[in-house]
Amino acid sequence: MKLYTAKLAPNPRRVHMFLAEKGLWEKVEKVHLDLATQTKVPEHLGRNPMGLVPVLELDDGRFLTESRAICTYLEHLQTEPNLMGETPEERAFIEMFDRRVEWGVLLPVANWVRHGHPGLAVLEKPQIQAFADASAEKAKVAMEWLNADLADRAYVAGNRFTIADITAFAALEFGRIVKFKPWEVHPNIARWRDAVKARPSADAGLA
Ligand SMILES: N[C@@H](CCC(=O)N[C@@H](CS)C(=O)NCC(=O)O)C(=O)O
Incomplete structure (x- = not known):
């Protein structure tokens, strides 16, 4: 998996923390984009038509956007520690x-x-x-x-x-x-x- 992300921005940071809590930080390749110059270009718009980060590229090549959706995916992939509820x-x-x-x-x-x-x-x-x-x-x-x-x-x-x-x-x-x-x-x-x-x-x- 590859995470298109940015330093200091709050939504990427949500996913960074979530990955770290799950012990997955090292397992995901990170590609840091410059928000001013690298998100509204065709290459990134192809990943996310809204031109935003974070975007998680799955191993099958699909792009998952929206911080909470990315976290939901990670929660199911790595169930412990539970961060989104058991019951x-x-x-x-x-x-x-x-x-x-x-x-x-x-x-x-x-x-x-x-x-x-x-x-x-x-x-x-x-x-x-x-x-x-x-x-x-x-x-x-x-x-x-x-x-x-x-x-x-x-x-x-x-x-x-x-x-x-x-x-x-x-x-x-x-x-x-x-x-x-x-x-x-x-x-x-x-x-x-x-x-x-x-x-x-x-x-x-x-x-
Ligand atoms: N609803 C999206 C929001 C994503 C978002 O707003 N990302 C910001 C960084 S926190 C961004 O990519 N900004 C670049 C820009 O505004 O051009 C999510 O939860 O991931």
């Missing part, structure tokens, strides 16, 4: 929390960074500062419910580490580009982030 109920709740942080945290943080940071102007045309500002507000509001959710459990989806923690962590790490550091004001987020950051998978793909 129907657990699977559904983990998916609920994962989608909640994907749409409620990652999306506003990504829009804040992409529309607000000059370094991302090459990817986001036009960059709209008002949208960055509105997204920043949404991200800050999201931290209120995330911090409250984490008051009575260790991790985003319950008392064990799951894909939902990977998504939330990747989102907050990306937010550091705009100096978003909610762990400095939200104690439960701080405690949770320390625990996730201490996992070896947190550094996967950064070197």
Whole structure:
């Protein structure tokens, strides 16, 4: 398998962490693309018509896109450690929390960074500062419910580490580009982030 990916970008980072947690990091060849110059070219559009990463090329030559779909595939390929739920109920709740942080945290943080940071102007045309500002507000509001959710459990989806923690962590790490550091004001987020950051998978793909 071959992963078309990029350093520092949040969706690739979700897959990097997932691979590392599964012990599959070394088994997948990584091809790092420059997001400014190598994703909207015919070669990559042939892999993903949206011109985005990550893309997992399977051994039969098919291209799998969408971070969560890639993770679902990897979860079935390598069942331990389980990151997406064992029972129907657990699977559904983990998916609920994962989608909640994907749409409620990652999306506003990504829009804040992409529309607000000059370094991302090459990817986001036009960059709209008002949208960055509105997204920043949404991200800050999201931290209120995330911090409250984490008051009575260790991790985003319950008392064990799951894909939902990977998504939330990747989102907050990306937010550091705009100096978003909610762990400095939200104690439960701080405690949770320390625990996730201490996992070896947190550094996967950064070197
Ligand atoms: N829904 C997709 C989103 C993928 C995505 O937005 N990838 C970004 C990096 S985080 C990208 O390739 N950006 C390049 C660009 O915007 O041109 C997923 O979950 O994988």
